[in-house]
Amino acid sequence: MEGDPPLRLRVFDLNCWAIRYLSKRRQERVRLIGDMLRREDFDLVLLQEVWSEQDYSDLKKKLSGCYPSSHYFRSGVIGSGLCVFSKFPILDTLLYQYSLNGYPYMLQHGDWFCGKSVGLPGSRAGVGMGVTAPLPSLSLQLHAEYCREKDTYLPHRLVQAWELAQFIQHTSKAADVVLLGGDLNMHPEDVGIRLLRGWTGLRDAFAEATRFEGCKNGCTLVPDNCFTDKSEMLPFPLGIRIDYILYKATSSFTVKCEELKTTTGTAPGMDIPFSDHEAVMATLHIQRQGQAAGATLGKAEPALADVVIEARMEVSVGRRAAQRQRYSSGRMALLALLLLLLQAAAALGVLAGLGAGQPFPKLSFCLLAFLALGVLVLATGLHLFHTMEVKMLHGTEEQLWMALWALPECR
Amino acid sequence: MEGDPPLRLRVFDLNCWAIRYLSKRRQERVRLIGDMLRREDFDLVLLQEVWSEQDYSDLKKKLSGCYPSSHYFRSGVIGSGLCVFSKFPILDTLLYQYSLNGYPYMLQHGDWFCGKSVGLPGSRAGVGMGVTAPLPSLSLQLHAEYCREKDTYLPHRLVQAWELAQFIQHTSKAADVVLLGGDLNMHPEDVGIRLLRGWTGLRDAFAEATRFEGCKNGCTLVPDNCFTDKSEMLPFPLGIRIDYILYKATSSFTVKCEELKTTTGTAPGMDIPFSDHEAVMATLHIQRQGQAAGATLGKAEPALADVVIEARMEVSVGRRAAQRQRYSSGRMALLALLLLLLQAAAALGVLAGLGAGQPFPKLSFCLLAFLALGVLVLATGLHLFHTMEVKMLHGTEEQLWMALWALPECR
Numbered sequence: 001m002e003g004d005p006p007l008r009l010r011v012f013d014l015n016c017w018a019i020r021y022l023s024k025r026r027q028e029r030v031r032l033i034g035d036m037l038r039r040e041d042f043d044l045v046l047l048q049e050v051w052s053e054q055d056y057s058d059l060k061k062k063l064s065g066c067y068p069s070s071h072y073f074r075s076g077v078i079g080s081g082l083c084v085f086s087k088f089p090i091l092d093t094l095l096y097q098y099s100l101n102g103y104p105y106m107l108q109h110g111d112w113f114c115g116k117s118v119g120l121p122g123s124r125a126g127v128g129m130g131v132t133a134p135l136p137s138l139s140l141q142l143h144a145e146y147c148r149e150k151d152t153y154l155p156h157r158l159v160q161a162w163e164l165a166q167f168i169q170h171t172s173k174a175a176d177v178v179l180l181g182g183d184l185n186m187h188p189e190d191v192g193i194r195l196l197r198g199w200t201g202l203r204d205a206f207a208e209a210t211r212f213e214g215c216k217n218g219c220t221l222v223p224d225n226c227f228t229d230k231s232e233m234l235p236f237p238l239g240i241r242i243d244y245i246l247y248k249a250t251s252s253f254t255v256k257c258e259e260l261k262t263t264t265g266t267a268p269g270m271d272i273p274f275s276d277h278e279a280v281m282a283t284l285h286i287q288r289q290g291q292a293a294g295a296t297l298g299k300a301e302p303a304l305a306d307v308v309i310e311a312r313m314e315v316s317v318g319r320r321a322a323q324r325q326r327y328s329s330g331r332m333a334l335l336a337l338l339l340l341l342l343q344a345a346a347a348l349g350v351l352a353g354l355g356a357g358q359p360f361p362k363l364s365f366c367l368l369a370f371l372a373l374g375v376l377v378l379a380t381g382l383h384l385f386h387t388m389e390v391k392m393l394h395g396t397e398e399q400l401w402m403a404l405w406a407l408p409e410c411r
Numbered sequence: 412m413e414g415d416p417p418l419r420l421r422v423f424d425l426n427c428w429a430i431r432y433l434s435k436r437r438q439e440r441v442r443l444i445g446d447m448l449r450r451e452d453f454d455l456v457l458l459q460e461v462w463s464e465q466d467y468s469d470l471k472k473k474l475s476g477c478y479p480s481s482h483y484f485r486s487g488v489i490g491s492g493l494c495v496f497s498k499f500p501i502l503d504t505l506l507y508q509y510s511l512n513g514y515p516y517m518l519q520h521g522d523w524f525c526g527k528s529v530g531l532p533g534s535r536a537g538v539g540m541g542v543t544a545p546l547p548s549l550s551l552q553l554h555a556e557y558c559r560e561k562d563t564y565l566p567h568r569l570v571q572a573w574e575l576a577q578f579i580q581h582t583s584k585a586a587d588v589v590l591l592g593g594d595l596n597m598h599p600e601d602v603g604i605r606l607l608r609g610w611t612g613l614r615d616a617f618a619e620a621t622r623f624e625g626c627k628n629g630c631t632l633v634p635d636n637c638f639t640d641k642s643e644m645l646p647f648p649l650g651i652r653i654d655y656i657l658y659k660a661t662s663s664f665t666v667k668c669e670e671l672k673t674t675t676g677t678a679p680g681m682d683i684p685f686s687d688h689e690a691v692m693a694t695l696h697i698q699r700q701g702q703a704a705g706a707t708l709g710k711a712e713p714a715l716a717d718v719v720i721e722a723r724m725e726v727s728v729g730r731r732a733a734q735r736q737r738y739s740s741g742r743m744a745l746l747a748l749l750l751l752l753l754q755a756a757a758a759l760g761v762l763a764g765l766g767a768g769q770p771f772p773k774l775s776f777c778l779l780a781f782l783a784l785g786v787l788v789l790a791t792g793l794h795l796f797h798t799m800e801v802k803m804l805h806g807t808e809e810q811l812w813m814a815l816w817a818l819p820e821c822r
Contacts, residue, residue: 071813074806075510077795091817093810094577097510099486166505173585363773370781384488395485399504402482406502 006287008258012042013181013245014279015220017227020052024227025272030055032267033274034062037085041066042281045085046181049275056083096167098160099392154192155318157185158311159396161192165199166399176253177286178202180246183277188241195311198304199403202246205257205282214262215239220278224265227276245282252289259283305407312400319393326386333379339372417698419669423453424592424656425690426631428638431463435638436683441466443678444685445473448496452477453692456496457592460686467494507578509571510803565603566729568596569722570807572603576610577810587664588697589613591657594688599652606722609715610814613657616668616693625673626650631689635676638687656693663700670694716818723811730804737797744790750783 017023018030030050037045037059045067050056056072063070067085073095074080080095161184172178180202186193188204196202206218215222219239223230233239249255262278343365350360428434429441441461448456448470456478461467467483474481478496484506485491491506572595583589591613597604599615607613617629626633630650634641644650660666673689754776761771 074802074809075799077799077802079802090813092577092580092813094581095510095806097508099506099508166503169503170505171581171584173582175584363777366774366777366781370777388486388488391485391488391490395506398485402501402503 006285009044009179009284009286010040010042011179011181011245011282011284012037012040012045012279013047013243013281014275015048015183015243015277016050016055017275017277018050018052018055023276026055029267029272029274030058032270032272034059036267036274037063038066043087044179047083047085048183049081050083051079051081053079059083059085094171096163098163099395100156100159100389152321155315155321155393158192158195158315158318159392161186161196162199162311162315162396162400165196168200168202172248172250175250177255178248178250179284181244181280183243185242191307191310191314193244194307197246198307200248202248203255203257205245205247205260205280205284206241209257209260209282211259212261213259215264215278217241218260218262218280220262220280221276222264222278225273225276225278226266227273243277243280245280247284249286254287254289256285257282258285305404308400308404308407312397312404315393315397315400319390319397322386322389322393326383326390329379329382329386333376333383336372336376336379340369340376343369343372417696420455420590420695420697421451421453422590422592422656422693422695423448423451423456423690424458424654424692425686426459426594426654426688427461427466428686428688429461429463429466437466440678440683440685441469443681443683445470447678447685448474449477454498455590458494458496459594460492461494462490462492464490470494470496505582507574509574510806511567511570511800563732566726566732566804569603569606569726569729570803572597572607573610573722573807573811576607579611579613583659583661586661588666589659589661590695592655592691594654596653602718602721602725604655605718608657609718611659613659614666614668616656616658616671616691616695617652620668620671620693622670623672624670626675626689628652629671629673629691631673631691632687633675633689636684636687636689637677638684654688654691656691658693658695660697665698665700667696668693669696716815719811719815719818723808723815726804726808726811730801730808733797733800733804737794737801740790740793740797744787744794747783747787747790751780751787754780754783 014033016030016033018026020026023029033047045063047059050059050072053072060070063085067087069086069088069090071084071090071093073082073093075095075097084090168178168180184193184196188206197204206212212218216238218241220241220243221228221233222239223233223237224239245260247255247257259282261281263274263281264278266273347365425444427441427444429437431437434440444458456474458470461470461483464483471481474496478498480497480499480501482495482501482504484493484504486506486508495501579589579591589611595604595607599617608615617623623629627649629652631652631654632639632644633650634644634648635650656668656671658666658668670693672692674685674692675689677684758776
């Protein structure tokens with residue numbers, strides 16, 4: 001069996017930044033992306049931030065010839081933005097929505113409304129001699145980082161990274177090869193990505209690639225790109241790497257990354273790039289081994305325990321902040337309720353004829369009552385939301401604790 | 412290996428109905444449940460509706476001697492209510508929250524606030540000669556059915572049943588034995604349970620049991636129970652069966668249900684039963700086979716295609732209803748916005764000195780503006796919610812369609 005011809009799998013990953021009404025020259029760029037995908041003829045295309053179903057339909061129409069299978073993952077108010085085009089038939093799909101994803105009241109960040117998730121299309125890729133390998137490939141996007149110095153979303157992103165790691169571990173047990181591509185919104189050395197890679201055993205195509213071609217250090221968000229926010233890139237003159245293709249081979253297969261490329265500059269013959277992110281393109285070399293090499297258990301990284309402890313500490317900091325917010329929103333709701341009760345008492349007093357003769361300020365009274373009611377509703381909503389947040393952060397803390405004790409080095 | 416001594420696994424499942432302030436004689440019943448579990452010494456205990464973490468902590472304290480491993484699944488505003496006690500070490504856990512779970516404004520039903528989910532504790536059970544079998548056991552609860560004649564939640568429950576089926580298929584590929592226990596809120600012949608069983612190949616312990624002892628037809632919600640709502644039980648004089656223990660053996664194991672029991676009447680020596688549901692207790696007989704029997708692929712039921720088509724039709728009906736609600740809430744929001752704009756124009760007119768001399772009804776004006784604002788906020792919220800609902804129902808329809816084409820009989 002060792003003589004089976006290997007499979008060369010060409011994978012494409014891009015955060016398309018296709019937000020209706022907001023992204024610059026969106027339709028033009030989606031058209032360019034479609035043209036390029038048709039020309040380049042990849043095996044698997046993982047796209048993020050395709051927020052408009054119309055854009056997906058246009059792409060699907062254009063690509064149906066070379067990518068017969070495709071899937072769009074629906075979730076949240078706006079959608080997940082995730083879609084997949086594949087040469088291999090997609091047999092079934094599973095969508096996992098992260099339990100925490102920002103705050104509904106942070107309208108300007110909007111992550112909450114997207115229902116960020118990981119989409120798992122299960123397909124089978126042909127690997128030599130008619131043998132097929134189950135190939136779950138995950139497309140995903142984690143919560144954005146809006147300010148690296150004061151990153152209030154770090155605990156949420158860590159919960160997502162942990163849930164993603166657990167999701168991969170639980171769904172890939174019988175898979176021969178696992179592929180993950182997406183905008184992780186984390187720098188390579190961040191605790192979340194160390195946790196994800198350490199716990200699952202996923203390998204970074206950029207670090208493993210035999211050949212590399214593209215932006216320096218594999219960066220996917222670079223100041224040269226005309227769509228990136230220059231002020232955000234100031235601390236990173238070379239750019240940052242937050243889009244990844246990760247992989248692992250379980251059981252009796254080996255995967256090697258032959259080549260990794262990123263896009264650079266503008267699209268061929270155009271004055272704009274495909275997106276504000278650079279695309280990542282990997283050529284993987286998948287081969288069946290003569291004998292089962294044993295499942296890659298993940299957890300192979302040294303000092304994984306330290307990473308789990310660090311992640312747990314960050315989540316714990318987040319939980320305490322959420323507890324404070326829960327407390328203050330609860331107190332605000334109580335105060336508003338008290339004010340309403342006082343007003344009700346005053347109104348009853350007036351109706352009962354107390355203070356007769358004195359003018360009753362109806363207008364201000366009504367205004368105050370509505371204000372109190374508004375505050376009560378909002379504060380109660382916030383209180384419920386933060387209660388849920390505390391629960392999820394606490395749950396993740398516990399799971400990380402359990403994970404720590406399951407590590408051989410901690411037993 | 413065929414000579415390996417088999418494993419006798421005793422599984423307990425109960426919807427505990429332990430809602431703080433609402434469930435009758437809650438603390439007393441939780442104490443009774445704890446005493447019984449300690450006495451009976453099961454291998455695996457799956458509990459639902461343990462809404463209070465305090466109740467879980469009390470149970471945990473009491474049961475730590477005989478069930479060294481336990482886990483409480485946190486989710487939603489109130490919690491998932493799910494917890495697990497196990498003789499075998501729980502190695503890790505995964506919580507999957509269903510994407511749809513009722514409506515936030517149906518406060519009297521409250522499902523939305525619970526974050527209903529399926530909890531997966533991964534454990535390893537010893538099966539003869541030091542061999543261990545990965546044993547994912549799922550504890551879960553699906554959306555309640557409040558009115559069987561006009562079941563508005565049926566599409567949501569179907570989405571949950573389908574997501575559950577997909578979750579089981581994706582997470583159990585490498586498992587030798589899969590166990591599922593919970594309150595499915597579905598009668599045995601309902602389309603949701605036929606879909607779940609047909610798609611996953613799970614077998615119903617009640618139907619397969621060699622011996623049965625308990626309420627007639629294995630019912631778990633019976634009129635004789637003093638806590639059940641008698642009026643709801645009128646159409647079902649014998650009761651209904653909505654709590655299940657399901658199982659399947661993948662790869663090289665076989666599972667047989669030796670005995671199934673349900674509780675009947677009151678708890679021993681007391682005047683009350685353990686809960687408003689009856690507990691289900693199964694004794695399973697797990698044996699390693701001499702040679703791999705091949706993974707049970709599920710999908711073995713005849714006419715599975717019909718079930719998928721039926722489910723898809725119901726989901727489609729639900730989607731159309733959600734689309735109508737999305738439309739009417741959107742229209743309501745627009746009308747409220749229009750009213751606000753008109754009022755703003757009127758206010759500007761007054762400020763500009765038009766209609767001077769006429770008395771301006773400040774109070775009614777303010778009241779109307781606040782009313783319009785309130786309607787605007789509420790209707791927008793509803794519109795967003797139903798947009799999300801339509802998306803999820805549409806996504807499930809597509810997945811069911813994909814599933815249909817993957818069935819051998821439809822190719």
